[in-house]
Amino acid sequence: MKGTHLGEFEELVLLTVASLVNNAYSVAVCDDLSRHADRTVKLGVVHAVLNRLEEKGLVKSELGEATATRGGKRKRFYVVTGAGKASLVRSKEIRDQLWQKIPNLALNRIG
Amino acid sequence: MKKTPTPPKWATAFLTAYCRPQLLEDLQGDLNEYFQRNLQSKGAFLAKLIYVLDVLKFFRPYTIRKPRLTIQNRNFMIGTYIKTSSRVIARNKLFSGINIFGMAVSLSVGLLVIAYISDLLSYDSKLQNKDRIYRVVSGFHPDGNPMEMKLASTSWKAGLLIQQQAPGIESMVILRNWFRGDAQIKESKIPVAGIYAGEGFFDVFSFPLLKGVASSALKQPHSLVLTETTAKKLFGNADPMGKLVKFDTVNYTVTGVLKDIPKFSHIHFELLASLSSLDVNAPATSDGAYMDWTNFFSNYVYVLLKKNTDPAAFAAALEKISAKENASLTLDHKVFLSPQPLNKIAYGHSMGNEIGEVINPAEVYILGGLAIVILLSACFNYTNLSIARSLRRSREVGIRKVVGAKRIQVMGQFIVESVLIALISLVIAFFIFLFLRSQFLGFHEDIARRFSLELSSGPVLGFIALAFFVGIVAGLLPALFYSKINAVTVLKDASSLKVFRHLTLRKVLVVIQYTFSLAFIAGTVIGYHQYKGMLRFDLGFKTENVLNIDMQGNKDEAFAKQLAAVPGVKMVSKSLLVTSLGSMTGGWMHYHGDSSKVDMNHVDENYLPLHEYRFLAGRNLLHQTKEAPNSEVIVNQELINRFNIGHRDPNKAIGEILTWNDHKLTIAGVLQDFHYGTLESRINPTGILYLADPGTYVNVKLAPLNQAATLTAIETLWKQLDAVHPLQAKFYDDQIAFAYSQFSVFLKVVGFFAFLAICISSLGLFGMVMYTMEKRVKEISIRRVLGAEQGGLIFLLSKGFLFLLVISAAIALPLTWLFFQRVVLRDVAYHQPVNPADLFIGLFFVGGIAFVMIGWQTLKVVSANPATVLKNE
Numbered sequence: 001m002k003g004t005h006l007g008e009f010e011e012l013v014l015l016t017v018a019s020l021v022n023n024a025y026s027v028a029v030c031d032d033l034s035r036h037a038d039r040t041v042k043l044g045v046v047h048a049v050l051n052r053l054e055e056k057g058l059v060k061s062e063l064g065e066a067t068a069t070r071g072g073k074r075k076r077f078y079v080v081t082g083a084g085k086a087s088l089v090r091s092k093e094i095r096d097q098l099w100q101k102i103p104n105l106a107l108n109r110i111g
Numbered sequence: 112m113k114k115t116p117t118p119p120k121w122a123t124a125f126l127t128a129y130c131r132p133q134l135l136e137d138l139q140g141d142l143n144e145y146f147q148r149n150l151q152s153k154g155a156f157l158a159k160l161i162y163v164l165d166v167l168k169f170f171r172p173y174t175i176r177k178p179r180l181t182i183q184n185r186n187f188m189i190g191t192y193i194k195t196s197s198r199v200i201a202r203n204k205l206f207s208g209i210n211i212f213g214m215a216v217s218l219s220v221g222l223l224v225i226a227y228i229s230d231l232l233s234y235d236s237k238l239q240n241k242d243r244i245y246r247v248v249s250g251f252h253p254d255g256n257p258m259e260m261k262l263a264s265t266s267w268k269a270g271l272l273i274q275q276q277a278p279g280i281e282s283m284v285i286l287r288n289w290f291r292g293d294a295q296i297k298e299s300k301i302p303v304a305g306i307y308a309g310e311g312f313f314d315v316f317s318f319p320l321l322k323g324v325a326s327s328a329l330k331q332p333h334s335l336v337l338t339e340t341t342a343k344k345l346f347g348n349a350d351p352m353g354k355l356v357k358f359d360t361v362n363y364t365v366t367g368v369l370k371d372i373p374k375f376s377h378i379h380f381e382l383l384a385s386l387s388s389l390d391v392n393a394p395a396t397s398d399g400a401y402m403d404w405t406n407f408f409s410n411y412v413y414v415l416l417k418k419n420t421d422p423a424a425f426a427a428a429l430e431k432i433s434a435k436e437n438a439s440l441t442l443d444h445k446v447f448l449s450p451q452p453l454n455k456i457a458y459g460h461s462m463g464n465e466i467g468e469v470i471n472p473a474e475v476y477i478l479g480g481l482a483i484v485i486l487l488s489a490c491f492n493y494t495n496l497s498i499a500r501s502l503r504r505s506r507e508v509g510i511r512k513v514v515g516a517k518r519i520q521v522m523g524q525f526i527v528e529s530v531l532i533a534l535i536s537l538v539i540a541f542f543i544f545l546f547l548r549s550q551f552l553g554f555h556e557d558i559a560r561r562f563s564l565e566l567s568s569g570p571v572l573g574f575i576a577l578a579f580f581v582g583i584v585a586g587l588l589p590a591l592f593y594s595k596i597n598a599v600t601v602l603k604d605a606s607s608l609k610v611f612r613h614l615t616l617r618k619v620l621v622v623i624q625y626t627f628s629l630a631f632i633a634g635t636v637i638g639y640h641q642y643k644g645m646l647r648f649d650l651g652f653k654t655e656n657v658l659n660i661d662m663q664g665n666k667d668e669a670f671a672k673q674l675a676a677v678p679g680v681k682m683v684s685k686s687l688l689v690t691s692l693g694s695m696t697g698g699w700m701h702y703h704g705d706s707s708k709v710d711m712n713h714v715d716e717n718y719l720p721l722h723e724y725r726f727l728a729g730r731n732l733l734h735q736t737k738e739a740p741n742s743e744v745i746v747n748q749e750l751i752n753r754f755n756i757g758h759r760d761p762n763k764a765i766g767e768i769l770t771w772n773d774h775k776l777t778i779a780g781v782l783q784d785f786h787y788g789t790l791e792s793r794i795n796p797t798g799i800l801y802l803a804d805p806g807t808y809v810n811v812k813l814a815p816l817n818q819a820a821t822l823t824a825i826e827t828l829w830k831q832l833d834a835v836h837p838l839q840a841k842f843y844d845d846q847i848a849f850a851y852s853q854f855s856v857f858l859k860v861v862g863f864f865a866f867l868a869i870c871i872s873s874l875g876l877f878g879m880v881m882y883t884m885e886k887r888v889k890e891i892s893i894r895r896v897l898g899a900e901q902g903g904l905i906f907l908l909s910k911g912f913l914f915l916l917v918i919s920a921a922i923a924l925p926l927t928w929l930f931f932q933r934v935v936l937r938d939v940a941y942h943q944p945v946n947p948a949d950l951f952i953g954l955f956f957v958g959g960i961a962f963v964m965i966g967w968q969t970l971k972v973v974s975a976n977p978a979t980v981l982k983n984e
Contacts, residue, residue: 026141043142
């Protein structure tokens, strides 16, 4: 297994997968991310990241139903695994801790 | 209903081809979904474009199928071998560097030879029915000499007899060379050269005709078939068919246009003239009448055998024809016909009177031999260095064996490693090859004319095969060595490994490498001195500042007078041929019932003084008018000796009478022996006659200063004389240099190989020294602690290697000397003695390089602080 460190984009994708619950397949993730992150997200990149997350064991996937728009091809739905959840929680904790360490004064003084 | 657009099929196919099956369905679905979406928002064209781009973008490492290696043989785990080998190569930079460089250099030479041989094999290979085409060649016995001499040509009559009498012949063609002249079209004159060809030409040779009818193009007298280039040269873009071309006074009609003859063909011509243009009843020339059985100097007969004809039966038929025709002739007039297959013509033993290029097999053997030596040298480096670093690697092998590796697996590992290095080298070698090719083709115009060294699938496969072969050869010994290692002993104590048993082998390899290097370099130095000696050789006359102008059939009388008036011209003479370049003419001279072959030149009265020939007795030829018959001759000392005239005393020979072609000739003068032929041939009896007819050459002696202006003046004069043909004027010294240019090419090639051999063996030695020093660092430090002197240590460390050099020199130098004395120079009648100093120049040079390398490394080891070294241990 490769390192379990989460990159920024990986974290975003993982969060999106978690938020989409039962409808997390590549195109949906891509659309959702584009909407929330306010940047154009390429399908190829999302695909690669999902693939990497699966290799790391943070998500797992299975094939779902086929639709006409997909030319009769099935979707691959992703679900966050226990390890995925743990690493999401871990990275949120790190952020929270860092946020708490910043005195209010210090932030206010910037900009 | 309008058809709904679908994604481009080829893009989908590409995706299916590269994508891993487990990812494919999902990916395809996503792309389809996007396609549908874009179809509505952006239109069909953009949707398709985006689809294609996406398919290309998904071509990523994680989506691509892994090439599945299905080799499941447990004895040969190719995947692991490659993985560990690439790690080993990456880790040992010095080892890999030396080997890759050495192999790349030697492989590039190998590539050159492969390209060369591939060119050889492509000669005449494009012709249809090439296996069934044979040339009929002649053997004869000049002057009744029992040694048969082969000529590529044969008689016209033989061709006709074969057609009538030999069974199993599909078609036959007679060619005759020397169709050349100035093609006159309206006002313009353009010189062209071609051959006469019989009407069967296109039946035998499948050279494609662009225009005209193959069966009839060469049937009528005075028909011409031009090549595409010639047609362009003569008529520009106009259609040449049916046009008239005038040669002298005869009109020829163009009846066909040929596609240009490929470069790799043994026949080349600008045009074909129908053989029927020749008048077979014309009066006999010096070779005899056209239809004589013994006139076999200018005609070539090619036959196409029927599919089921046995070549041996054809040969027998030829023998029968010869026997019948020869029945009433004496040995010196007999002609023996034999067949020569087409594929042996361009590459085979050269005969006299060849119609085109012939590549001497010796060239191929020499080049191939040198390449093999260089390749072996690189392999030796690999072997030596692999074994030299055994201390490091034997432990690895030990562990492999403990874990359960079989002997064959260890061998496989080492072979794969060396093959991998060879393949990496091949990539570099390819670029070196591209450079070498341009150099090699530039060596001599002959090479560029006969070879292109282009790459096609054949040579490229050859390259890869060569790399594999070299890799296997290089890795074989190390593989055997390592696979024999006993795991237990090695793991217990690595130093107990019996490397020293292999020390002899390594020494032998180093000695072989250096022997070749030294022999090459000594050969180059000796050859260079011989070559320079040939150019400087005292021919018996002076050639400096003499310009020889080929008159190309023009009248020389007035031209010579004009030349003499040009400032900067000291003297002008005329001659039939330029001697010392290899061309010769002659005949039989008789003296008191004795007769001998005599070389002959025809010159005017200025020729001998101009070239400063040295008279032993008598005087120069006197000026004669054209009509006066020759009555006087000047001979050389050798002729007097040959006939024993006046007991070999030149003064007594003056006034003696010789007979030449039924003419009585009085000896007017005797010249000191001079070189009529090249230095390779002995000086023959030679005579010089007065040149009554216009000469073929005008010899001009120039003043040494301001020659450029004089040459321009001569060129202007020439243009007034002949506007069609460009001036062909060459300095005598340059002509001599050209006559020996094969030596210079040979020298360049050998010199180049010498350079490569030295580079490779020096690199190998360098690596060996480094590894040896590495092993002995501890020993040296202890010695130093105990008080050894630096100088003594350097001697101790380097004496082993220097000893090897001395052995190599002891083998190489005498052998080179003998080789030159017994083989090379034996055929050169007049040569410089081999200077022993030449042998040692190379030794000095190679020894110097080796010494610097050894000294540098030993000094590095010796001057390290022994305390640090011992502390680290």
